[in-house]
Amino acid sequence: MKSKAELAEVVQPYSEALMSVAKSNNQTEEFGNYVRSLLGLFKESKELTNFFANPFVTAEDKKAVINRILGEDTNSYFRNFLMLLVDRGRIILLEGICQQYLSMLREMNQTVLAEVTSAVPLTDEQQQSIKDKVKGMTNAREVELETSINSEIIGGVIIKVGSQVIDASLRGQLRRLSLALK
Numbered sequence: 695m696k697s698k699a700e701l702a703e704v705v706q707p708y709s710e711a712l713m714s715v716a717k718s719n720n721q722t723e724e725f726g727n728y729v730r731s732l733l734g735l736f737k738e739s740k741e742l743t744n745f746f747a748n749p750f751v752t753a754e755d756k757k758a759v760i761n762r763i764l765g766e767d768t769n770s771y772f773r774n775f776l777m778l779l780v781d782r783g784r785i786i787l788l789e790g791i792c793q794q795y796l797s798m799l800r801e802m803n804q805t806v807l808a809e810v811t812s813a814v815p816l817t818d819e820q821q822q823s824i825k826d827k828v829k830g831m832t833n834a835r836e837v838e839l840e841t842s843i844n845s846e847i848i849g850g851v852i853i854k855v856g857s858q859v860i861d862a863s864l865r866g867q868l869r870r871l872s873l874a875l876k
Contacts (some may be wrong), residue, residue: 701790702790702794704792705791705794706719708779709790709792709794709795709798710798711775712772712775712791713725713795715771719769721771723770723799724772725769726795728764728769729792729795732763732788732789733789733792733796735763736789742759743789746788747786753781761779764776767785771805784806787798788863800838804835805835805836805837806828806832806836807837807838807839807840807855808816808824808837808839808840808853808855809842809853809854809855810824810840810842810852810853810854811842811844812842812847812851812852813843813844813846813849814843814845815841815843816851821841824837824839825851831858846865847863847865847866848863848865848868849863850862850863850866850867851863854864
């Protein structure tokens with residue numbers, strides 16, 4: 695198994711190539727939507743990840759699955775990029791390439807990613823409030839939220855923006871209180 699640094703060296707040129715194709719065709723956002731959909735599929739289905747990672751599955755079978763996933767209305771440049779990954783034996787890196795592409799797209803659009811963990815699903819108003827607070831903290835033009843639910847935090851939210859973590863959870867407050875009492 696390769697280290698993350700080694701994988702990043704391989705992922706970076708492919709994500710840059712995808713971005714280059716998207717920019718040259720003025721389709722960065724369209725490609726971003728495709729990439730987000732693929733990442734959602736990988737998150738929902740470990741079987742899909744295992745299928746692409748399996749060296750015994752033929753390239754033709756992998757291409758057939760990609761064609762079924764994408765459908766007929768998918769941009770031909772994007773489809774051809776995925777077929778190239780299969781041909782070069784790099785389709786296993788698709789998830790990393792997609793994540794790197796989104797990171798580059800966010801940077802290009804002056805958008806930051808805020809990973810938000812809450813005990814219960816957030817309402818639209820709560821999400822907007824978090825976006826506004828993060829915009830104020832980072833001076834970003836836009837904020838993209840990636841939400842997750844974790845009932846162990848009891849209440850409140852934990853917001854991670856880059857390396858900065860804001861723990862406004864009830865569990866975090868109780869832990870800080872406990873430390874203060876000791």
